[in-house]
Amino acid sequence: MTELALPKIDKDTISRKDQIVSHLKKFTKDENILSENEEIKPYETDGLAAYKQTPLAVVLPENTKEVSEILKFCNEKNIKVIPRGAGTGLSGGALPLQDAILLGLGKFNKILEIDFENKCVVTQPGVTNLGITHAVQHKGYYYAPDPSSQLACSIGGNVAENSGGVHSLKYGTTTNNILGVEMVMMDGTITRIGGKTLDQEGYDLLGLVCGSEGLLGVITEVTVKILRKPQSVRAALIGFPTVEDGGNCVSDIISSGIVPAGMEMMDKALIDATDKFSKAGYPKDAEVLMIVELDGTKSEVDGLLNKVSEIAKQNNSNSMKLSNNEKERLAFWSGRKAAFPACGAMAPDYYCMDGSIPRGKLSLILKEINELSKKYNLAVANAFHAGDGNLHPLIMFDGSDKEQLRKTEEFGAEILKACVKHGGALTGEHGVGIEKRELMCESFNNDDIQQQLNIKNSLDEKNLLNPGKVYPILRKCAEEGRVHVHRGEEKFPDLPRF
Amino acid sequence: MSTEEKKNSQISLDSEILSPSTEKEVSEIVREIYSKQLPIEISGTGTKKGFGYNLQTAKKLSLSKLSGIIDYKKEELYIKVKAGTPIQDIEKILDENNQELAFEPIDFGYMINGQSNKGTIGGYVACNFAGSRRFKVGSVRDHILGFKGVNGKGDIIKSGGTVVKNVTGYDLSKLISGSFGTLVVLTEITLKVSPKKQSQITVIVYSDEIKKISNLFDKILSSSNEVSAATFIPEEPSNKNYEHTKNKIFKFNDLDQEGSFLAFRIEGDKRSIDERLKELKIELDLSNFKSSILDVHQSIPFWKKVNNLELFSGTKNNVLRAVMPPAKCETFSKFLNKNYKYYIDWCGSLFWIEVLDRDDEKINKIKNFIVENSGYLTIVKKSENFDFQDTLFTIDNIRLMISKKIKESFDPKKLFNPGRMYRDL
Numbered sequence: 001m002t003e004l005a006l007p008k009i010d011k012d013t014i015s016r017k018d019q020i021v022s023h024l025k026k027f028t029k030d031e032n033i034l035s036e037n038e039e040i041k042p043y044e045t046d047g048l049a050a051y052k053q054t055p056l057a058v059v060l061p062e063n064t065k066e067v068s069e070i071l072k073f074c075n076e077k078n079i080k081v082i083p084r085g086a087g088t089g090l091s092g093g094a095l096p097l098q099d100a101i102l103l104g105l106g107k108f109n110k111i112l113e114i115d116f117e118n119k120c121v122v123t124q125p126g127v128t129n130l131g132i133t134h135a136v137q138h139k140g141y142y143y144a145p146d147p148s149s150q151l152a153c154s155i156g157g158n159v160a161e162n163s164g165g166v167h168s169l170k171y172g173t174t175t176n177n178i179l180g181v182e183m184v185m186m187d188g189t190i191t192r193i194g195g196k197t198l199d200q201e202g203y204d205l206l207g208l209v210c211g212s213e214g215l216l217g218v219i220t221e222v223t224v225k226i227l228r229k230p231q232s233v234r235a236a237l238i239g240f241p242t243v244e245d246g247g248n249c250v251s252d253i254i255s256s257g258i259v260p261a262g263m264e265m266m267d268k269a270l271i272d273a274t275d276k277f278s279k280a281g282y283p284k285d286a287e288v289l290m291i292v293e294l295d296g297t298k299s300e301v302d303g304l305l306n307k308v309s310e311i312a313k314q315n316n317s318n319s320m321k322l323s324n325n326e327k328e329r330l331a332f333w334s335g336r337k338a339a340f341p342a343c344g345a346m347a348p349d350y351y352c353m354d355g356s357i358p359r360g361k362l363s364l365i366l367k368e369i370n371e372l373s374k375k376y377n378l379a380v381a382n383a384f385h386a387g388d389g390n391l392h393p394l395i396m397f398d399g400s401d402k403e404q405l406r407k408t409e410e411f412g413a414e415i416l417k418a419c420v421k422h423g424g425a426l427t428g429e430h431g432v433g434i435e436k437r438e439l440m441c442e443s444f445n446n447d448d449i450q451q452q453l454n455i456k457n458s459l460d461e462k463n464l465l466n467p468g469k470v471y472p473i474l475r476k477c478a479e480e481g482r483v484h485v486h487r488g489e490e491k492f493p494d495l496p497r498f
Numbered sequence: 499m500s501t502e503e504k505k506n507s508q509i510s511l512d513s514e515i516l517s518p519s520t521e522k523e524v525s526e527i528v529r530e531i532y533s534k535q536l537p538i539e540i541s542g543t544g545t546k547k548g549f550g551y552n553l554q555t556a557k558k559l560s561l562s563k564l565s566g567i568i569d570y571k572k573e574e575l576y577i578k579v580k581a582g583t584p585i586q587d588i589e590k591i592l593d594e595n596n597q598e599l600a601f602e603p604i605d606f607g608y609m610i611n612g613q614s615n616k617g618t619i620g621g622y623v624a625c626n627f628a629g630s631r632r633f634k635v636g637s638v639r640d641h642i643l644g645f646k647g648v649n650g651k652g653d654i655i656k657s658g659g660t661v662v663k664n665v666t667g668y669d670l671s672k673l674i675s676g677s678f679g680t681l682v683v684l685t686e687i688t689l690k691v692s693p694k695k696q697s698q699i700t701v702i703v704y705s706d707e708i709k710k711i712s713n714l715f716d717k718i719l720s721s722s723n724e725v726s727a728a729t730f731i732p733e734e735p736s737n738k739n740y741e742h743t744k745n746k747i748f749k750f751n752d753l754d755q756e757g758s759f760l761a762f763r764i765e766g767d768k769r770s771i772d773e774r775l776k777e778l779k780i781e782l783d784l785s786n787f788k789s790s791i792l793d794v795h796q797s798i799p800f801w802k803k804v805n806n807l808e809l810f811s812g813t814k815n816n817v818l819r820a821v822m823p824p825a826k827c828e829t830f831s832k833f834l835n836k837n838y839k840y841y842i843d844w845c846g847s848l849f850w851i852e853v854l855d856r857d858d859e860k861i862n863k864i865k866n867f868i869v870e871n872s873g874y875l876t877i878v879k880k881s882e883n884f885d886f887q888d889t890l891f892t893i894d895n896i897r898l899m900i901s902k903k904i905k906e907s908f909d910p911k912k913l914f915n916p917g918r919m920y921r922d923l
């Protein structure tokens with residue numbers, strides 16, 4: 001991989017390791033502090049497995065008081081701290097540093113209160129996203145944001161990254177679905193933001209913290225909104241003979257006033273790949289394939305689904321299936337959900353990109369990506385959350401060939417720059433982390449970035465909390481890595497990624 | 499060019515009211531006031547002037563000339579406007595394209611002087627007060643995709659963009675929403691827009707019993723039948739100092755004038771409305787209540803009246819806005835009932851309360867009750883020449899400390915709306 005610039009290592013901190021570890025034992029049980037190499041190894045990387053760093057030590061506190069004492073101590077002694085949830089993030093937001101303590105929130109794994117009266121759940125940050133839905137589904141409720149890693153990713157990490165998912169178009173991302181947090185600042189101050197009310201008084205600190213990638217505080221408790229499950233959910237599986245037809249159909253559906261719960265798109269390369277991998281029975285004559293999911297009351301869903309199929313026909317669709325039961329609906333999704341592992345089977349390595357563009361530019365960007373694919377002579381398969389313009393191109397390459405690796409990185413950076421050029425964003429849902437840090441200047445000028453750094457500086461004066469993430473260290477647009485998967489050996493191979 | 503226009507184009511700080519017409523001019527003015535340490539009051543058309551503390555600045559910065567639609571992409575569901583654009587202008591163009599701002603902007607003009615005046619989008623974002631659909635679709639901040647503005651040093655800054663999914667850097671669009679103009683002078687705002695629903699009806703359920711009302715709110719919130727607004731309008735205590743009564747404001751053919759009532763709205767196409775109405779009647783046990791239905795022609799103006807605080811139209815009294823956890827609806831209603839003129843919106847979460855002139859003891863009692871019950875309070879109208887001794891906002895010391903640090907990171911010399919939100923911020 002391209003060499004990654006990291007914050008200057010404080011050799012003094014490393015030389016004081018033993019002293020620091022013994023001091024940390026004053027705040028939490030001995031067994032919660034890992035300092036031997038073999039104990040630390042699992043924490044060397046997160047979902048962006050291409051980058052590895054060994055932290056000074058790993059601390060796994062058990063309660064907010066311990067977090068507060070640890071942070072206060074580190075702040076006083078100038079020790080860097082990297083917070084970590086489940087470590088499933090794809091942009092390297094939890095990448096350790098050699099002179100930093102890795103603060104794992106894994107022991108914060110309990111749901112504290114299920115409050116059906118206020119339609120919310122109060123939970124510790126280490127609870128998984130899906131764990132919340134499991135706790136309330138017996139009464140017909142669920143937690144709406146659904147990142148593909150929801151089986152393993154923690155709700156605290158979701159808050160840090162403002163995670164979205166397939167259903168963000170209708171239900172929003174994490175920031176639209178949380179009511180409050182408890183957070184510990186770098187100086188050890190414990191604060192509660194929001195609670196069980198809608199909105200909050202004063203500055204929207206909840207909005208600031210959500211998506212701040214662990215740079216402003218450590219989340220120790222989250223209150224999330226829960227929703228009643230929709231009465232009816234149906235999906236349409238639609239094939240189109242050209243990319244333009246599919247792209248136009250997406251725009252036409254939105255323009256007609258329909259807000260689908262989810263709207264996914266796959267290109268020919270991915271249809272072929274998934275078909276070989278999962279036997280989902282996708283149409284072979286389609287250049288692009290769309291899954292449109294609608295939810296609501298029964299007659300509403302039936303009516304909208306008919307409207308969607310009419311719009312698709314007007315856009316020259318050449319195949320269409322409508323789900324009539326849950327089994328059929330899940331079968332539609334099976335291929336889409338197998339998209340990433342299918343790519344893993346096609347080439348030794350693949351890079352997963354994450355960017356977003358205006359919906360109307362979908363066919364344009366697909367064309368550009370295909371042209372780039374020819375230019376770099378590297379195969380690419382495309383999966384889009386088309387409804388909200390979030391794309392995940394998967395570039396296939398052989399990592400043992402250094403020249404291919406370099407070309408892949410260039411290819412990826414060109415895609416992201418094209419996203420920004422077309423009015424989109426560098427990252428739709430994976431976050432900036434270390435991955436896209438140096439590309440920030442594609443979207444922001446110095447004044448924009450300086451304002452964000454001023455906020456960081458005001459809440460963490462010594463820049464000790466998760467340093468080296470999100471904001472460019474070089475302040476020039478270097479081109480760096482994406483999610484690198486070698487021979488299907490993902491950091492979390494069992495997690496579906498879509 | 500008129501004399502006044504000439505004056506403005508030169509960005510002179512001589513006049514009391516500065517009215518820049520470009521973003522660059524805003525930046526130049528702020529650079530000037532930064533070097534001279536001159537605090538300013540920022541306003542659009544002044545409809546939210548009464549919110550927070552009174553300001554004592556010598557200069558005012560009016561954004562009324564920074565007006566106009568920059569870019570509207572119907573199929574991309576966004577509109578980008580200059581910050582001083584009147585909300586009516588935005589609503590008009592959206593309406594022509596069968597779209598709307600889902601957060602239902604409140605018309606505070608009625609409360610201020612009895613006349614419609616929605617003010618500018620910048621002012622609206624600055625207060626982040628969403629209308630009746632809040633519990634269903636989110637607040638104003640949930641509909642801001644991006645913005646441009648000028649910070650306290652005169653730097654032009656931006657955040658967000660035009661796409662829904664964007665997690666690049668801190669989400670400053672949220673932070674500036676509800677900051678009452680104390681962090682940046684907004685120059686450009688990109689809003690998410692939504693398709694309009696085909697039709698709507700409103701169901702009126704008559705009851706004076708708080709327990710039953712709060713139970714109905716809970717059932718509505720728990721329903722998957724997507725009710726998009728729910729309010730409770732109680733019979734007010736008789737007092738000649740109240741300008742309006744509910745019977746005077748809510749006059750509709752199918753609305754019975756006797757007693758208190760709860761109203762909820764169902765939106766969608768006709769078939770879907772009928773289907774959901776049928777199910778809601780069972781879910782809410784409506785056969786045990788007296789009820790009636792407002793058709794679309796009555797339902798639309800009904801919610802305008804609720805949303806625009808017409809019950810407090812032209813009032814000389816104080817108006818308070820309190821937000822409570824939904825489960826506290828019953829206890830808070832009991833505390834207020836028969837003692838205050840009030841009504842409840844957001845399906846049991848939002849309380850609008852009118853308190854008679856100069857009764858700060860009563861206001862403190864209400865404030866204490868709210869804080870004890872995990873809610874928060876904002877005073878949105880103060881009776882004339884009455885500034886409260888105690889702080890208006892219900893914030894704890896730690897969050898106040900964090901807020902001060904954030905304020906400093908945007909506006910280090912505290913020039914923008916000084917003291918509007920908190921005394922020394």
